[in-house]
Amino acid sequence: MSIYLLGMNPRISCAVCGETLRKPFITHVFGQSYCATHLDTLPQCYSCQRPICRPLTNGGVQYDDGRWMCQHCRAQAIDNETQARALLQVVRLGLAKIGLDIHHPEIQPKLSTRQHLAQLAAQYNMQQYGAGHLVFDGLTQSVTHPDGRRGVGYIYVLNGLHREHTAMLMAHEIGHAWLFLHHFPALPLQVEEGICELWAAQWLQQQNTPLAKLRLGQLAHNPHPIYGEGYRQALRHLRGRTLPGFLEVVRRRGGFERVK
Ligand SMILES: [Zn+2]
Numbered sequence: 227m228s229i230y231l232l233g234m235n236p237r238i239s240c241a242v243c244g245e246t247l248r249k250p251f252i253t254h255v256f257g258q259s260y261c262a263t264h265l266d267t268l269p270q271c272y273s274c275q276r277p278i279c280r281p282l283t284n285g286g287v288q289y290d291d292g293r294w295m296c297q298h299c300r301a302q303a304i305d306n307e308t309q310a311r312a313l314l315q316v317v318r319l320g321l322a323k324i325g326l327d328i329h330h331p332e333i334q335p336k337l338s339t340r341q342h343l344a345q346l347a348a349q350y351n352m353q354q355y356g357a358g359h360l361v362f363d364g365l366t367q368s369v370t371h372p373d374g375r376r377g378v379g380y381i382y383v384l385n386g387l388h389r390e391h392t393a394m395l396m397a398h399e400i401g402h403a404w405l406f407l408h409h410f411p412a413l414p415l416q417v418e419e420g421i422c423e424l425w426a427a428q429w430l431q432q433q434n435t436p437l438a439k440l441r442l443g444q445l446a447h448n449p450h451p452i453y454g455e456g457y458r459q460a461l462r463h464l465r466g467r468t469l470p471g472f473l474e475v476v477r478r479r480g481g482f483e484r485v486k
Protein backbone atom coordinates (compact mmCIF):
# COMPACT_ATOMS: atom_id res chain seq x y z
CA MET A 227 0.00 0.00 0.00
CA SER A 228 1.26 3.41 -0.92
CA ILE A 229 1.00 6.30 1.44
CA TYR A 230 1.00 8.68 -1.52
CA LEU A 231 -2.12 9.86 -3.29
CA LEU A 232 -2.68 8.40 -6.72
CA GLY A 233 -0.73 10.28 -9.39
CA MET A 234 1.64 11.96 -6.98
CA ASN A 235 5.31 11.20 -6.65
CA PRO A 236 7.01 11.05 -3.32
CA ARG A 237 8.54 14.47 -2.80
CA ILE A 238 12.21 14.38 -1.99
CA SER A 239 13.44 17.64 -0.64
CA CYS A 240 16.78 19.23 -1.39
CA ALA A 241 19.23 19.16 1.51
CA VAL A 242 20.27 22.74 0.68
CA CYS A 243 17.11 24.73 -0.11
CA GLY A 244 14.50 22.40 1.36
CA GLU A 245 12.36 22.64 -1.81
CA THR A 246 11.45 19.67 -3.97
CA LEU A 247 14.63 18.43 -5.60
CA ARG A 248 15.12 19.94 -9.05
CA LYS A 249 16.88 18.08 -11.87
CA PRO A 250 19.73 17.70 -12.38
CA PHE A 251 20.49 16.86 -8.78
CA ILE A 252 23.48 15.38 -7.02
CA THR A 253 23.42 12.59 -4.48
CA HIS A 254 26.61 12.96 -2.51
CA VAL A 255 28.47 9.92 -1.16
CA PHE A 256 27.46 11.12 2.32
CA GLY A 257 23.86 10.41 1.33
CA GLN A 258 22.38 13.90 0.92
CA SER A 259 20.76 14.98 -2.33
CA TYR A 260 20.72 18.56 -3.57
CA CYS A 261 19.91 20.56 -6.71
CA ALA A 262 23.06 20.82 -8.86
CA THR A 263 22.42 24.55 -9.37
CA HIS A 264 23.52 25.27 -5.80
CA LEU A 265 27.09 24.61 -6.89
CA ASP A 266 26.82 27.69 -9.15
CA THR A 267 26.16 30.02 -6.24
CA LEU A 268 27.62 28.44 -3.12
CA PRO A 269 31.33 27.88 -2.46
CA GLN A 270 32.42 24.25 -2.60
CA CYS A 271 34.33 22.47 0.13
CA TYR A 272 37.86 21.69 -1.08
CA SER A 273 37.89 18.30 0.64
CA CYS A 274 34.34 16.87 0.42
CA GLN A 275 33.15 18.97 -2.57
CA ARG A 276 29.76 19.75 -1.04
CA PRO A 277 28.25 23.22 -1.44
CA ILE A 278 28.94 25.05 1.81
CA CYS A 279 25.82 26.16 3.63
CA ARG A 280 24.32 25.82 7.07
CA PRO A 281 21.83 22.96 6.48
CA LEU A 282 24.28 20.73 4.60
CA THR A 283 27.71 21.37 6.12
CA ASN A 284 27.00 23.61 9.12
CA GLY A 285 28.66 26.40 7.16
CA GLY A 286 32.37 26.68 6.51
CA VAL A 287 35.44 28.89 6.47
CA GLN A 288 37.56 30.43 3.74
CA TYR A 289 41.35 30.19 3.98
CA ASP A 290 43.65 33.05 3.03
CA ASP A 291 44.48 31.37 -0.30
CA GLY A 292 40.82 31.29 -1.33
CA ARG A 293 40.02 27.67 -0.57
CA TRP A 294 36.79 26.87 1.29
CA MET A 295 36.42 24.15 3.92
CA CYS A 296 33.10 23.04 5.32
CA GLN A 297 32.77 22.78 9.09
CA HIS A 298 32.62 18.98 8.98
CA CYS A 299 35.96 18.75 7.15
CA ARG A 300 37.39 21.57 9.28
CA ALA A 301 36.77 19.48 12.40
CA GLN A 302 39.06 16.78 10.91
CA ALA A 303 41.62 19.10 9.34
CA ILE A 304 45.38 18.65 9.52
CA ASP A 305 46.80 22.03 10.52
CA ASN A 306 50.18 21.47 12.13
CA GLU A 307 53.36 19.45 11.75
CA THR A 308 52.66 17.27 14.81
CA GLN A 309 49.35 16.16 13.30
CA ALA A 310 51.00 15.70 9.90
CA ARG A 311 53.79 13.51 11.28
CA ALA A 312 51.33 11.35 13.22
CA LEU A 313 49.17 10.96 10.11
CA LEU A 314 52.17 10.08 7.96
CA GLN A 315 52.87 7.29 10.43
CA VAL A 316 49.30 5.98 9.96
CA VAL A 317 49.72 6.05 6.17
CA ARG A 318 53.08 4.25 6.45
CA LEU A 319 51.44 1.45 8.44
CA GLY A 320 48.60 1.16 5.92
CA LEU A 321 51.05 0.91 3.02
CA ALA A 322 53.18 -1.62 4.92
CA LYS A 323 50.07 -3.85 5.03
CA ILE A 324 50.13 -4.12 1.24
CA GLY A 325 53.81 -5.02 1.28
CA LEU A 326 55.38 -1.63 0.65
CA ASP A 327 58.35 -0.93 2.85
CA ILE A 328 58.42 2.74 3.57
CA HIS A 329 60.47 2.74 6.75
CA HIS A 330 62.74 5.39 5.44
CA PRO A 331 63.22 7.97 8.17
CA GLU A 332 64.05 10.60 5.55
CA ILE A 333 60.39 10.61 4.46
CA GLN A 334 59.04 13.56 6.48
CA PRO A 335 56.00 15.76 5.84
CA LYS A 336 55.75 19.54 5.68
CA LEU A 337 52.46 21.38 5.44
CA SER A 338 52.40 24.10 2.82
CA THR A 339 50.26 26.93 1.63
CA ARG A 340 49.11 26.97 -1.97
CA GLN A 341 51.47 29.85 -2.70
CA HIS A 342 54.44 27.96 -1.33
CA LEU A 343 53.58 24.85 -3.37
CA ALA A 344 53.33 27.02 -6.48
CA GLN A 345 56.73 28.55 -5.73
CA LEU A 346 58.28 25.10 -5.26
CA ALA A 347 56.68 23.87 -8.47
CA ALA A 348 58.17 26.81 -10.38
CA GLN A 349 61.54 26.14 -8.76
CA TYR A 350 61.41 22.49 -9.84
CA ASN A 351 60.24 23.35 -13.32
CA MET A 352 56.97 21.54 -12.89
CA GLN A 353 54.89 23.85 -15.08
CA GLN A 354 54.78 20.94 -17.51
CA TYR A 355 52.22 19.33 -15.17
CA GLY A 356 49.51 21.85 -15.88
CA ALA A 357 48.92 24.71 -18.24
CA GLY A 358 50.23 27.46 -16.02
CA HIS A 359 48.23 26.51 -12.96
CA LEU A 360 48.77 24.18 -10.09
CA VAL A 361 46.99 20.87 -10.54
CA PHE A 362 48.49 19.11 -7.56
CA ASP A 363 48.25 19.58 -3.83
CA GLY A 364 51.44 17.81 -2.85
CA LEU A 365 55.06 17.78 -3.92
CA THR A 366 58.06 15.64 -3.10
CA GLN A 367 61.41 17.33 -3.08
CA SER A 368 64.02 15.14 -4.69
CA VAL A 369 67.70 15.64 -4.00
CA THR A 370 70.59 14.31 -6.02
CA HIS A 371 73.57 13.13 -4.01
CA PRO A 372 77.11 13.85 -5.25
CA ASP A 373 77.38 10.23 -6.47
CA GLY A 374 74.29 10.67 -8.63
CA ARG A 375 71.83 8.74 -6.41
CA ARG A 376 68.41 10.31 -5.95
CA GLY A 377 67.13 10.91 -2.45
CA VAL A 378 64.25 12.81 -0.90
CA GLY A 379 63.86 16.07 0.92
CA TYR A 380 60.48 16.95 2.40
CA ILE A 381 57.07 15.75 1.32
CA TYR A 382 55.01 18.94 1.00
CA VAL A 383 51.26 18.67 1.36
CA LEU A 384 48.63 21.41 1.24
CA ASN A 385 47.63 22.50 4.75
CA GLY A 386 44.19 22.48 6.37
CA LEU A 387 42.62 19.60 4.44
CA HIS A 388 40.41 16.86 5.87
CA ARG A 389 42.75 14.19 7.32
CA GLU A 390 41.70 11.53 4.80
CA HIS A 391 42.34 13.96 1.96
CA THR A 392 45.78 14.78 3.43
CA ALA A 393 46.54 11.09 3.93
CA MET A 394 45.68 10.31 0.32
CA LEU A 395 48.04 13.04 -0.88
CA MET A 396 50.72 11.69 1.46
CA ALA A 397 50.30 8.18 0.01
CA HIS A 398 50.78 9.63 -3.50
CA GLU A 399 53.89 11.58 -2.44
CA ILE A 400 55.32 8.63 -0.50
CA GLY A 401 55.05 6.81 -3.84
CA HIS A 402 57.44 9.35 -5.42
CA ALA A 403 59.79 9.17 -2.43
CA TRP A 404 59.77 5.37 -2.59
CA LEU A 405 60.72 5.41 -6.27
CA PHE A 406 63.59 7.80 -5.54
CA LEU A 407 64.81 5.78 -2.56
CA HIS A 408 64.63 2.51 -4.48
CA HIS A 409 66.72 3.98 -7.28
CA PHE A 410 64.16 3.59 -10.01
CA PRO A 411 65.22 4.80 -13.41
CA ALA A 412 63.71 8.13 -14.47
CA LEU A 413 60.20 7.21 -15.64
CA PRO A 414 58.00 8.99 -18.19
CA LEU A 415 55.95 11.60 -16.31
CA GLN A 416 52.64 9.88 -17.05
CA VAL A 417 53.98 6.54 -15.79
CA GLU A 418 55.37 7.99 -12.57
CA GLU A 419 52.25 10.04 -11.72
CA GLY A 420 49.98 7.13 -12.68
CA ILE A 421 51.89 4.84 -10.32
CA CYS A 422 51.72 7.39 -7.49
CA GLU A 423 47.95 7.76 -8.01
CA LEU A 424 47.83 3.98 -7.62
CA TRP A 425 49.53 4.31 -4.21
CA ALA A 426 46.87 6.87 -3.24
CA ALA A 427 44.09 4.60 -4.54
CA GLN A 428 45.34 1.56 -2.66
CA TRP A 429 45.44 3.56 0.53
CA LEU A 430 41.90 4.88 -0.08
CA GLN A 431 40.63 1.35 -0.70
CA GLN A 432 41.73 0.38 2.78
CA GLN A 433 39.69 3.19 4.35
CA ASN A 434 36.24 2.20 3.09
CA THR A 435 34.68 5.53 4.06
CA PRO A 436 32.38 7.83 2.03
CA LEU A 437 35.15 10.38 1.54
CA ALA A 438 37.55 7.66 0.35
CA LYS A 439 34.86 6.50 -2.09
CA LEU A 440 34.47 10.05 -3.40
CA ARG A 441 38.24 10.43 -3.88
CA LEU A 442 38.54 7.04 -5.63
CA GLY A 443 35.84 8.10 -8.08
CA GLN A 444 37.73 11.33 -8.74
CA LEU A 445 40.99 9.50 -9.42
CA ALA A 446 39.21 7.17 -11.85
CA HIS A 447 37.49 10.00 -13.75
CA ASN A 448 40.21 12.64 -13.61
CA PRO A 449 40.43 14.08 -17.16
CA HIS A 450 44.04 15.20 -16.64
CA PRO A 451 46.31 13.63 -19.32
CA ILE A 452 49.13 12.92 -16.86
CA TYR A 453 47.35 12.10 -13.60
CA GLY A 454 44.00 10.71 -14.80
CA GLU A 455 45.25 8.94 -17.91
CA GLY A 456 48.40 7.80 -16.11
CA TYR A 457 46.31 6.27 -13.32
CA ARG A 458 43.97 4.47 -15.72
CA GLN A 459 46.97 3.05 -17.60
CA ALA A 460 48.60 1.95 -14.35
CA LEU A 461 45.35 0.18 -13.38
CA ARG A 462 45.23 -1.60 -16.74
CA HIS A 463 48.84 -2.73 -16.36
CA LEU A 464 48.44 -3.82 -12.76
CA ARG A 465 46.39 -6.81 -13.98
CA GLY A 466 45.88 -8.62 -10.70
CA ARG A 467 49.43 -8.12 -9.45
CA THR A 468 50.20 -6.71 -6.04
CA LEU A 469 51.56 -3.20 -6.07
CA PRO A 470 55.10 -4.32 -5.02
CA GLY A 471 55.08 -6.99 -7.77
CA PHE A 472 53.90 -4.45 -10.33
CA LEU A 473 56.58 -1.95 -9.29
CA GLU A 474 59.25 -4.56 -9.87
CA VAL A 475 58.01 -5.00 -13.46
CA VAL A 476 58.04 -1.23 -13.97
CA ARG A 477 61.60 -1.01 -12.62
CA ARG A 478 62.86 -3.69 -15.01
CA ARG A 479 61.16 -2.12 -18.03
CA GLY A 480 61.70 1.51 -17.12
CA GLY A 481 57.96 2.01 -17.71
CA PHE A 482 54.77 0.07 -18.33
CA GLU A 483 55.15 -3.12 -20.32
CA ARG A 484 53.75 -3.22 -23.82
CA VAL A 485 50.31 -4.83 -23.95
CA LYS A 486 50.00 -7.31 -26.81
ZN1 LIG B 1 17.84 22.87 -3.81
Ligand SMILES: [Zn+2]
Nearest residue numbers: 271274296299
Ligand atom coordinates in the same frame (compact mmCIF):
# COMPACT_ATOMS: atom_id res chain seq x y z
ZN1 LIG C 1 33.83 19.31 3.49
Ligand SMILES: [Zn+2]
Nearest residue numbers: 398402419422
Ligand atom coordinates in the same frame (compact mmCIF):
# COMPACT_ATOMS: atom_id res chain seq x y z
ZN1 LIG D 1 52.91 13.17 -8.15
